[in-house]
Amino acid sequence: MIPSLLLLGLLGPVLPALAQSRTSEAQEAQISDPVQECTPYSYSPVAAAVASSAFPPIWTPVTALQPNDSAGKAKFASINSSIPNISPKGTMAGDFSNFTPTYPATDPDCWWTFHQCVDPKLSGLQPDIASVSEPKTLGYGFDDGPNCSHNAFYDYLTEQDQKATMFYIGSNVMDWPLEAQRAVSDGHQICVHTWSHRYMTSFSNEGAFGELWYTLQAIKLVTGLTPTCWRPPFGDVDDRIRYIASQLGLETILWKFDSNDWKVGTNNVTVADVQQDYQNLINNATSGAFDTVGAIILTHELNNFTMQTAVEMYPKLKAAFDHIVPIAVAQNITTPYVEKNVTFQTFSQYIANQSASPPNSSDGGSGGSSGSGGSSQSQGGSAAAGLRVPTTLALALGLAGFGMLAL
Ligand SMILES: [Zn+2]
Numbered sequence: 347m348i349p350s351l352l353l354l355g356l357l358g359p360v361l362p363a364l365a366q367s368r369t370s371e372a373q374e375a376q377i378s379d380p381v382q383e384c385t386p387y388s389y390s391p392v393a394a395a396v397a398s399s400a401f402p403p404i405w406t407p408v409t410a411l412q413p414n415d416s417a418g419k420a421k422f423a424s425i426n427s428s429i430p431n432i433s434p435k436g437t438m439a440g441d442f443s444n445f446t447p448t449y450p451a452t453d454p455d456c457w458w459t460f461h462q463c464v465d466p467k468l469s470g471l472q473p474d475i476a477s478v479s480e481p482k483t484l485g486y487g488f489d490d491g492p493n494c495s496h497n498a499f500y501d502y503l504t505e506q507d508q509k510a511t512m513f514y515i516g517s518n519v520m521d522w523p524l525e526a527q528r529a530v531s532d533g534h535q536i537c538v539h540t541w542s543h544r545y546m547t548s549f550s551n552e553g554a555f556g557e558l559w560y561t562l563q564a565i566k567l568v569t570g571l572t573p574t575c576w577r578p579p580f581g582d583v584d585d586r587i588r589y590i591a592s593q594l595g596l597e598t599i600l601w602k603f604d605s606n607d608w609k610v611g612t613n614n615v616t617v618a619d620v621q622q623d624y625q626n627l628i629n630n631a632t633s634g635a636f637d638t639v640g641a642i643i644l645t646h647e648l649n650n651f652t653m654q655t656a657v658e659m660y661p662k663l664k665a666a667f668d669h670i671v672p673i674a675v676a677q678n679i680t681t682p683y684v685e686k687n688v689t690f691q692t693f694s695q696y697i698a699n700q701s702a703s704p705p706n707s708s709d710g711g712s713g714g715s716s717g718s719g720g721s722s723q724s725q726g727g728s729a730a731a732g733l734r735v736p737t738t739l740a741l742a743l744g745l746a747g748f749g750m751l752a753l
Pocket of ligand 1: 490539543580
């Protein structure tokens with residue numbers, strides 16, 4: 347997964363000659379050629395922030411806060427002495443071979459990577475969210491975006507009147523700010539997925555803080571919103587990292603079912619394996635495994651394959667579960683950001699509106715579906731949804747080349 351992410355991140359420097367002007371989310375959302383979608387552009391708020399050294403280099407693991415970041419330093423100083431005294435683990439690439447031999451089998455740090463612990467041992471920390479309390483319900487989310495070629499996929503979700511939770515990487519937000527804005531415009535929920543997408547338990551306290559802090563700052567800069575949720579890349583979290591996240595107002599969200607879509611092309615994982623993983627979830631759902639407690643699925647907007655597979659599997663998931671909802675909706679969190687101008691529907695409101703307005707086969711340029719989804723904005727909302735052209739999904743192949751070749 348990391349190689350393709352890095353390649354996407356590197357597209358900017360590789361293709362500067364193709365840079366073009368693109369200044370609004372509405373403009374960006376109408377581009378249907380994935381090569382054009384993924385042509386780098388300059389967005390002045392990001393350019394200005396980068397010029398003032400407000401952010402670390404994109405895709406580079408954070409080791410220290412920026413020298414001129416007085417707000418970040420003040421916040422870190424306010425929590426540093428209370429961070430639990432737990433040593434960093436392994437390497438940023440996830441090699442724990444020098445750590446696990448001496449790590450106690452009792453898992454004192456509630457280290458998810460060790461035995462999928464989600465109930466912190468440290469008092470005062472909330473359990474991770476790995477499932478949803480609503481029965482026969484799927485908490486629906488996608489990691490690793492915003493992907494520059496995601497328009498066809500987001501168009502499909504809009505056509506289905508389906509909202510989801512998007513776990514965005516800070517470096518991708520800086521590279522593709524208008525694509526990040528589209529999530530808000532479409533009514534999706536945005537959560538944090540760290541700055542450089544490395545194994546978080548390997549970081550120093552300040553580095554881990556910075557990975558979350560600068561992703562929060564990037565999302566705030568671009569969307570005006572401050573998320574209250576995050577997902578650790580690879581699920582790699584322990585009580586030290588949970589504590590740092592909690593002090594930044596971030597609830598830790600994991601999953602109960604891994605589609606393994608991101609692994610295709612690595613470790614001998616095949617397309618058929620991923621389709622079987624999806625089918626296993628569907629079989630579990632139809633056989634009653636989630637009749638008491640719902641599930642959260644791990645999927646990705648990482649590349650064309652993961653997005654295309656999500657589209658192909660959506661009707662089957664829809665048939666297998668009674669409800670598919672963003673995670674905040676499943677939690678009945680109606681104000682999922684620090685800023686209260688974006689509100690989400692309660693679970694009961696969301697499912698009532700979904701059953702009242704069946705999915706559009708074509709949005710026909712009416713824009714009428716924008717009021718029936720999971721969220722509303724009281725300010726600054728984009729009216730772009732009604733302008734989008736119904737989509738065929740064949741189009742994302744252009745970027746697929748980049749994504750798949752890198753794996
Ligand atoms: Zn990820």
